[in-house]
Amino acid sequence: MTERSQPGEDGLSAPTLAEATHARLRSDILTGALRPGERLKLEALRDRYDVSVNTLRETLSRLVSEGLVANQGQRGFMVVAASLADLRDITEMRKLLECRAVRLSVEHADLEWESRVVAAYHKLSRIEEVVEQDPGHWGTQLELYNRQFHNALISACGSRWLMTFHGVMYDQSLRYRMLAFRVRDFPREQSRAEHRALLDAALARDAERLAAIVAAHITKGAELYQEENLSPRPARRGPKPKK
Amino acid sequence: MTERSQPGEDGLSAPTLAEATHARLRSDILTGALRPGERLKLEALRDRYDVSVNTLRETLSRLVSEGLVANQGQRGFMVVAASLADLRDITEMRKLLECRAVRLSVEHADLEWESRVVAAYHKLSRIEEVVEQDPGHWGTQLELYNRQFHNALISACGSRWLMTFHGVMYDQSLRYRMLAFRVRDFPREQSRAEHRALLDAALARDAERLAAIVAAHITKGAELYQEENLSPRPARRGPKPKK
DNA sequence: TAATAGGTTATTTGTGAAAATATCCTATTA
DNA sequence: TAATAGGATATTTTCACAAATAACCTATTA
Structure with missing residues (x-):
């Protein structure tokens, strides 16, 4: 052993x-x-x-x-198989959950929450700079900090279940992002600007604006992935698909 | 074996x-x-x-x-332990998901959906009549048809993930309902009236009204259960809770 | 040549028992 | 008497192997 x-x-x-x-x-x-x-x-x-x-x-x-x-x-x-329909479903679901969560977070906002958001943004921002110059190598670290930033934003929502379901949807969308990673380059600058806007809206405690940016951010993120390298059949070799 | x-x-x-x-x-x-x-x-x-x-x-x-x-x-x-805070969380979450789902269902409504709703309502209505006269014995069957009715209402929403998450929340709230079953009698008449109202709103394809009734239905359902028989410690007998 | 039946291999599913870990009881000491 | 250390018990965690099932290949027949 x-x-x-x-x-x-x-x-x-x-x-x-x-x-x-x-x-x-x-x-x-x-x-x-x-x-x-x-x-x-x-x-x-x-x-x-x-x-x-x-x-x-x-x-x-x-x-x-x-x-x-x-x-x-x-x-x-x-x-599990991947499909464009599934991706759309996941995207809509994540929008619903994350928008609701940031709204609740702003409602319950306190200094602790603000600090978590600022800290997470700082990490994310720094790693984004690094990736800008050496793309490809720090990808997983960036993904980690990206997740932590989004988690920080919703961390004051007060609903364990909302956090859980959001986590599931985040994982699912992350998988699609990773599948598309090798094909297209990610529009980093735009993404960075949106993260900055998210931070500003959070610190201003403007729930409406925050939710709007979140929705746009998620939508844009999902629009990148076309069905190019989604499906690949597992290469069934038996000639008997059974009817 | x-x-x-x-x-x-x-x-x-x-x-x-x-x-x-x-x-x-x-x-x-x-x-x-x-x-x-x-x-x-x-x-x-x-x-x-x-x-x-x-x-x-x-x-x-x-x-x-x-x-x-x-x-x-x-x-x-x-x-998993049960608590009032958890129940509130579940209730809010179920409202969010089920309201969204019925709205989407009305959007995509077709004859098939209508038929499923009517059929499920019929079953539920009949078993409700039976339970009215012989309470207690057909409880589980009623719960089954109750679930199937709610499932039928959201069955045209077109989102696999929404159905999945709603199912999880329904299960959770069902557990709380069952825990309280022995203590209080369920207000059957009111529940029946609400189910009828749900059916009417669905057939009228009035999404707003449907969502409003759903929210009220879920809220009322959850208000019944107080913390009476939730918690019971599993009776730890060791005197060493380790700090 | 196409299709089916038979046997062979590959894979999943389920069981019992061993190693690792936590829990509990008891006795010894301060 | 309270607290701690030691050993005994209970429970979880992991593994290697056997039974059940599906997938596959080959040969025989229409």
Whole structure:
């Protein structure tokens, strides 16, 4: 067996192997290392992640509930397919949730919230500068700070469920963003300007303006991805699609 | 080993034991047979459901993602606690989602949708009559038809994710309803009147009115449950709460 | 040549038991 | 008496292997 992780390095690391595997698989799906529609054979995954089949099964079951893996009956697991219709659905849903959340956040705003927003913006802004000059290499770090900024904006909404559902939608949209990453370059300048506008609106505690910018930001973000590298069939080799 | 289920009785029954167990556990949590905060020891569950520990683990992991079970670290699983704050959160969330969904449904309305709504209302209405005279015995059937009616109302919204999230919130609110079932009698007449109003508004395709009634319906439903039989601690017997 | 039946392989599903970890009880000491 | 250390028990976590099922290939027939 592989050695267990350090007993509590940062106090928050997941001590169980199953949780660690869950995070790894999830990450591999979100980054596109595991492509949409790809079949997830247990033995192959066992080799790749070096854990037992049962642990994988537990992990995959959780990912099914999170909408990242599909399970159809007795024919195993696969990465959920990607489609333009799905992307549209996710985009609309994320707009609904995030707009509502920022409105609530402004309602309940306090100094703590403001500070979190400012701090998150600072990190994001800095990494954006770095990426500007060395694109490609710091992509994942930028994505992390991007998420943390959006999370900070809604962090005072006071609804655990709203945060949860928003997180799911953010993950889903992130996957589509990652799938398109290699094809088109992201319009960084425009994105930076919008983040700045979000910060300003938040500090001004202008809920309407904030929600409007959020909606526009999300819409624009989603418009970039066309169906170019979404679908790829998992390469069914059997000539028997069964009717 | 226990025998497997019939190979496809109604064409929709889950063929795998894990899925069946998932449904059973989920049902037991929603009906309150497993109380909030109750510790879910694997061996005890193994006896109760007659499946192996691994299958249970898979099942429980899925329920964690669905927000019905909590998992804290290496200390096993438990039914998620219930609280008034959580109920309020769920109620607001369900209002947001269901109102949006009925509005979209009216937008995309067609004859198929209308028929589904009418059919679901008919079933619900009939079982309501039955329950009126023999309360208590047909409770679960009423809950089933209630859910199907609400599902029919939003079934034309065109958003898979909206349906999914609404389903989660409906489950959660159902759990609270079931927890309060033994204490207070449900105001059946008022509920019936509201269902009738929902049907009328749907057939009139009046989105605004429909959304307004939905919001009121959900709010009233949630106001009934006070914190009487929510919390019950799982009876920690160890005197060492560790700081 | 197309289609089907049979057997073979690949994959999933489920079980029991071992290792790791937490919890609990008891006795010893200050 | 209170508190701590040590060992015993209970529980979770993980694995390796067996049964059940689906996928695949080949040969035989119409």
